[in-house]
Amino acid sequence: MEAIQNLLEHRSIRKYKPTPVSLEVLQEILHAGFRASTTGNMQVYSVVVTQDEAKKKELAKFHFNQSMIFQAPVLLTFCADFNRFNKWCRQRNAEPGFDNFLSFFTAAIDALLVAQNVAVAAEDKGLGICYLGTTTYMADEISKFLNLPEAVVPITTLVIGYPDEQPDLTDRLPDAGLIHFEEYNDYTAEQIDEIYTEKEAMALTQKLIEENGLENLAQIFTQKRYSKKDNILFSQSFLRCIEKAGFMNNEN
Numbered sequence: 001m002e003a004i005q006n007l008l009e010h011r012s013i014r015k016y017k018p019t020p021v022s023l024e025v026l027q028e029i030l031h032a033g034f035r036a037s038t039t040g041n042m043q044v045y046s047v048v049v050t051q052d053e054a055k056k057k058e059l060a061k062f063h064f065n066q067s068m069i070f071q072a073p074v075l076l077t078f079c080a081d082f083n084r085f086n087k088w089c090r091q092r093n094a095e096p097g098f099d100n101f102l103s104f105f106t107a108a109i110d111a112l113l114v115a116q117n118v119a120v121a122a123e124d125k126g127l128g129i130c131y132l133g134t135t136t137y138m139a140d141e142i143s144k145f146l147n148l149p150e151a152v153v154p155i156t157t158l159v160i161g162y163p164d165e166q167p168d169l170t171d172r173l174p175d176a177g178l179i180h181f182e183e184y185n186d187y188t189a190e191q192i193d194e195i196y197t198e199k200e201a202m203a204l205t206q207k208l209i210e211e212n213g214l215e216n217l218a219q220i221f222t223q224k225r226y227s228k229k230d231n232i233l234f235s236q237s238f239l240r241c242i243e244k245a246g247f248m249n250n251e252n
Helices: 002-008 023-033 053-063 067-071 083-091 101-124 139-145 189-201 203-212 217-225 228-244
Strands: 045-050 074-081 128-132 152-161
Touching (some): 023 101, 045 053, 045 101, 053 067, 053 139, 067 152, 074 101, 101 128, 101 152, 139 152, 189 203
Antiparallel strands (some): 074 152
16 A cells, blocks of 8 residues: 555655765665566666766756756666677577667666666655656767667666655546556547646646747647657657667668
C-alpha cells in the first residue's frame, strides 16, 4: 500500500536544497534500480553519475541550462549500453549480432526501466527527482562530453536531490481514457472531448492560452512546445547519434 501511495504522490521537483546526497543513499537507490526487469537478463545499460560542480555546469549546457541542474547535487545519465555485453561475448568466442536498431531499442527499454526504478527508490528515501527530456535532443553532444564509446547512447537523465518545494500534483488524463480492454478501441470525437475536458478547463491552461495568444492547449503543444520543425531536427540528430554508435546495421 505504501509503494502505491508513493507512486500516486509523485511530483517533478525543479527546486533543490544544496544538501548533498550521501554515497550510501546513492548506492542504495542505484542498486534498487538495477533490480528492474531487463531483456534476457542482459542488463544492457549503464549509468553515468555526475556530481562534480564544474562538470555539472558543462553538462547543463546540453540541457538548455535548466536551473535545477545547478541546484541538485546529482545528475544521473542512463544509457543504452551494448558495449560491455559485446566485449564479454567476444572474450568468450561468441560473435555478437547487436549492431542493429532492435538491439538499440532493447537497450533503451532496459535503461528506462532502470531509471524509473531509481526514481521511485529516490522518492522513497525522501529525495526529489525530475526527468530531463533534453537528453535525446542533445544525445550526440552528451555522448562526446561523457566519453561514451561505440554501442552506448544516452537515453534519459534524472536530476536528484532534496526538494526545496512541494508543488501540486501534475494533472493526468482520466484512467478511462487510457485503458483498452482486450483490444484497442479507437476514440470518437465525443470521447476525445470528454478525455481532455478537465485538462482544458484548468486555470493554468487558460493562462497559457492567453499568454501565447493561441486558441487552445493543443496548439500550445504543436506550435510552442513540440513543433514539427523541432521534432524533425531532434529526430535527425538522435538518429545520427544512434548510427554513430553502430546500431543501424541493416545487412545480413
